[in-house]
Amino acid sequence: MTARVVLPEEPAILDVRHAVRAWLSRHHPAGAVVVALSGGADSLALTAAAVAEAPSVRAVVVDHRLQDGSGKVAAVAAARALDLGCAGADVVPVDVSGPGGLEAAARSARYAALDAARSGHPVLLGHTLDDQAETVLLGLARGSGGRSIRGMAGHDAPWGRPLLGVRRDVTRRACAELGLAPHEDPHNSDPAFTRVRLRHEVLPLLEAALGGGVAAALARTAEHLREDGEVLDALAEQTAASARDGDDLVIEYLVDVPVAVRRRALRLWLLDSGAKALTDKQLRAVDELIGRWRGQGGVALGGGRVGVRLVASRRRGRLSAGFVND
Structure with missing residues (x-):
């Protein structure tokens, strides 16, 4: 069992802890979890909160090997996980290749590595409300119906996303409260990636034009569509079963x-x-x-x-x- 760490009673890390506590209570009470740790602010704050709230936590750091020095970044992230109180921290190097562009290939390699390393435990991912808003906008651009704009699920076994109601700036403030300097991935500021342009150009423009609250509204829309979609999916399963011969x-x-x-x-x-x-x-x-x-x-x-x-x-x-x- 992981020794619980004593975290400062500061507002941002408390927000992250409450989100993790609520997720664990709803989906995985009193169970061990794995945290996907990149070394960035979101996953660092998530790791610290998970160690404080879950009985046992192991970190998995996926090294995509797409940048010089990525192995060192991964090793530093693993060391921080142990400092925060994780029971273990594994670095898993992967080869990024395949169709769909660099983002899609890296995502596929990452999820495959996490699935292979989780030892039957759920994997907590550091996606925030801002990530959810970006996902909804990407789905709108695809124009393929409600399924594409209902965003990411808070729980889609084995994946858990406790921070979908937490803003990205909260995880950054949480790291500051913990005295942690998160790794800044250069890919997260590279305008060659569509999601980066959404983050730094489109969403700020929408927030300014519509008077704020756009990211939260997009995330709420995703939640409503997901709830509706789950009902329709259940009806579809019944229909397909009835029609099948x-x-x-x-x-x-x-x-x-x-x-x-x-x-x-x-x-x-x-x-x-x-x-x-x-x-x-x-x-x-x-x-x-x-x-x-x-x-x-x-x-x-x-x-x-x-x-x-x-x-x-x-x-x-x-x-x-x-x-x-x-």
Whole structure:
């Protein structure tokens, strides 16, 4: 069991502690946790609060190896975790590669490393209210419906985000109260990244134009949409189960289903059938095989491998999805 540290009774670190305490009480009472620690202000404040509130805490520092000296930064972060009272601190180097650009590849590598290192425990992530607001704006830009703008979940096992109601400036003040100088990642100020431009250009402009409170309003919107989406997702699961006959869907069970539920049911079925990177355009085209049927052909979807594609089609009152050669 981790020895509890005595933290100063200062307002910012108390805010962070209260957020962590509430998350633990709701999702993981009296249990050990892992904290994803980068060395930045958000994850440092989270680590300190977690050690004070949880019975046992282990830090995992992912070294993306994208910058000179990243190994030293990771080692310093791990040492700070031990100073704060973590039971252990592991540095995990990763190789960042793959589709979707540097941000997406780094995220995939990071989450895979954290999942492999968590030893069955939940992983606490340092995402703040400001991160949630940025995520909502990125979702709005994609224009792919409510799912893309309902932001990050506070609990999406094994991931936990206790700080989604805490502002970024609070975590910085918490570090100052603790006498900690957080690492400043150069990528967090590089305008080549879309999220950085949102952070430093778009959100401040919106705050100034609309009189403040924009980040908090975006985060509240995400929470409302997530609550609504969970209900619709549950209805979609029931619908998909009722319409399913083997690997196919029986169309008569879907025709009169509200479109918001039906498209979710189709999405579940298509992903289960092997679809990858399903787009809103593809999903609407598959939905038209039910709602606007006029004898059209099948819909090609992302999935399969080179020379083979996944196609959803309608025949004799049923929807089927299968792989066909190009």
